[in-house]
Amino acid sequence: MGRPGRAGAARLYEALTHFPGQVAPAIAAIAVDISPGERAEAVAVLRAAAGKGSLQTSKASYDLVGEHEPVVQCLDLELQSGGHRLREAVGTAGALGRRAAALAPALREALSGPDGETVTPALDADTVPAEALWRVTQDAAAVVAALDSVLVRAGQNSWSQWSAVRAARTTALLGPAGRPLTSRPQTLLDDPVQAPASVLALTAVAEPASLDRTALAAAVLRSAEQESDPAGACDALEALGVAALTADHLRRLSVLADGDARIIRSGVEDRIIRQNEAFPNRARALVTAFTASTAPAAP
Known part of the structure; x- marks a missing residue:
């Protein structure tokens, strides 16, 4: 300017x-x-x-x-x-x-609690202050309770898939402090829309030894292949790491990276174009990184 x-x-x-x-x-x-x-x-x-x-x-x-x-x-x-x-x-x-610590009481007051509504605006209206409260106070107890309520209520409304996705992504921010929420993302794994965010949450909050990372990688790839959440799938695969991927997983990811560029086929037109440009680049970067980490060292 x-x-x-x-x-x-x-x-x-x-x-x-x-x-x-x-x-x-x-x-x-x-x-x-x-x-x-x-x-x-x-x-x-x-x-x-x-x-x-x-x-x-x-x-x-x-x-x-x-x-x-x-x-x-x-x-x-x-x-x-x-x-x-x-x-x-x-x-x-x-x-x-933490510079907004004085706002913690108001943020807690903004949460509707376990008896809140199940419609998408009400669910998102709890997820956003829960995330803010975590960033401001690191108050795990209050944030875990709020996100648990959102995930439970989202499960009662078949139209609230993306609200559950947003809550799961917020859950991932908590890291080990969010361990009491582990069972909630697990219930989302069978839904291609929700699988990437649930895997992202599980890799952050669950006991590491409890995760079947190979099965989680398969769920994430199914999501990308079904055009459900390709960008989220890349985030989840990066969080899982190369050890979670089999040779077949890498092959499928390569197909997504180098196959038909029109992975995203629905949505707002200009957003479809941007997403179809961004996703193959991200997928190719993951394939390159995963392949390099599994290649034998040069003598």
């Missing part, structure tokens, strides 16, 4: 009040590459707007100068109000990590 000049900057500052979501990030981006005096002016404008409770401007100020206190104050207001930006607020809190 080019420098706007004094007149252009003044127009941006004037527009900030009316369009903070669009203008605040633009000001932060421009302020990276301007003179110290102009930068100080931009910071002052963002700070003033952030002081009025604007989440977007406080985030832009944080991105520019690393001041997290205004962001935390705005997030606290958003979390307590339960407004339409609640999901954005929760995600931002998670990105702040």
Whole structure:
């Protein structure tokens, strides 16, 4: 983005009040590459707007100068109000990590508990604050309880496959602290949509000696071959490692990497194109890495 000049900057500052979501990030981006005096002016404008409770401007100020206190104050207001930006607020809190420790009570309050609804929005509305709570507090007990509730409720709704996927991926973030959840991802392995995320979770939280990694690799490859979650399959295979793959597994992965490029055949058109470009590259990289690690050492 080019420098706007004094007149252009003044127009941006004037527009900030009316369009903070669009203008605040633009000001932060421009302020990276301007003179110290102009930068100080931009910071002052963002700070003033952030002081009025604007989440977007406080985030832009944080991105520019690393001041997290205004962001935390705005997030606290958003979390307590339960407004339409609640999901954005929760995600931002998670990105702040331990700097958002003051928000832990509000994040816990955002969780609906075991009697929550089974519809997808309600399930996702529990998964997102659970992830944020983990990143902010590392409170395994509360997060395990929340994710357990999500996975149980998702199993009661046949339309909630992807909610279970998101919960399983969040479970993987917990590592060994998520071991009490081990039985939940195991129930998802037979579903091609959910198998990659469940394998990713199991490799992170389960007792390593308890896993049949070869069987898990087979489940992941079936998912990719059925166009269920090819990108997730690559993540899961990387987590399993080469020791989990048989020669036939490597052959099947090679077919996916070098065969018909149209692995993804449904979805939004531009996303299909990007995914069909990304997946073969990722699969080929895995084949190369796995093959190299199994090749005999040169004398």
